[in-house]
Amino acid sequence: MRNAAPTTFTLPTGLTSALHEVSMRESDAYVPRMNVQDLADPGLVLKESDGFLRVHRPETTIFRSTRLR
Numbered sequence: 001m002r003n004a005a006p007t008t009f010t011l012p013t014g015l016t017s018a019l020h021e022v023s024m025r026e027s028d029a030y031v032p033r034m035n036v037q038d039l040a041d042p043g044l045v046l047k048e049s050d051g052f053l054r055v056h057r058p059e060t061t062i063f064r065s066t067r068l069r
Helices: none
Strands: 018-023 032-040 045-050 053-056
Touching: none
Parallel strands: none
Antiparallel strands: 018 032, 045 053
8 A cells, every 4th residue: 555655745725834744654544644834833943955945843852842953
């Protein structure tokens, strides 16, 4: 089934500045689960690397939140 899973997805309409995240798990029979998150969220880490924009959620510990470097 994994080989038959789609590799591209249509973006939701009306997005301006957002992260469109799609995840698929074997335990869910590779059914796509979609999440849209506003990129204006101060909790996101944005970093350019090799011509790509990398979007990360901050790493957290039980003591404090840390940012990716």
